[in-house]
Amino acid sequence: DQQVKQNSPSLSVQEGRISILNCDYTNSMFDYFLWYKKYPAEGPTFLISISSIKDKNEDGRFTVFLNKSAKHLSLHIVPSQPGDSAVYFCAAVETYSGAGSYQLTFGKGTKLSVIP
Amino acid sequence: DAGVTQSPTHLIKTRGQQVTLRCSPKSGHDTVSWYQQALGQGPQFIFQYYEEEERQRGNFPDRFSGHQFPNYSSELNVNALLLGDSALYLCASRAGRNEKLFFGSGTQLSVL
16 A cells, blocks of 8 residues: 555656656655655655645745645746756655654655756 | 765675675764665665664564664664565664654665
């Protein structure tokens, strides 16, 4: 049972346009969400996050939107650059699941290709 | 400031062997967790260590065990290796209750 789903395995976008990556979750106990970017042969790099008490968080070209009622979040990249080409993972966590526990649940990732 | 460091970067083993992977957390971080990433999948949580104790465990068999040392570094041990254990093993660290988890570059394990 996949609790975090990224239904688009890949996405191609022209340089300068907006990239929108989507993520759905099923566990209503998740209260914190993170996006990671991963290049080949490297570990995931933290990109941006959002708490469930917010519906938007912005950091430069990256904005994450959270729709709790729909259990849906999205990552917007504007403008997209060729260096943004990577695999993007959505992750969710239940921050109050127990003393000291912190388990990220990841989606399968979306491969973004930004075409010059 | 060094980030999360893992060793070795690549490893080849045969079925039935045992393997030990090592991780040093980011400076100032006291919590270490391990994830397995199979090809085409997202990382899957194995377990988490804090204050030298396993605090939480994912859906992995007892063949997977770990340890955290007083300097917060950690080891992941896998016994009786199976072909299906071939994957990228990622170590991640965080500081206290900070929500951001920082990952190392991983150890690519191939079981033949």
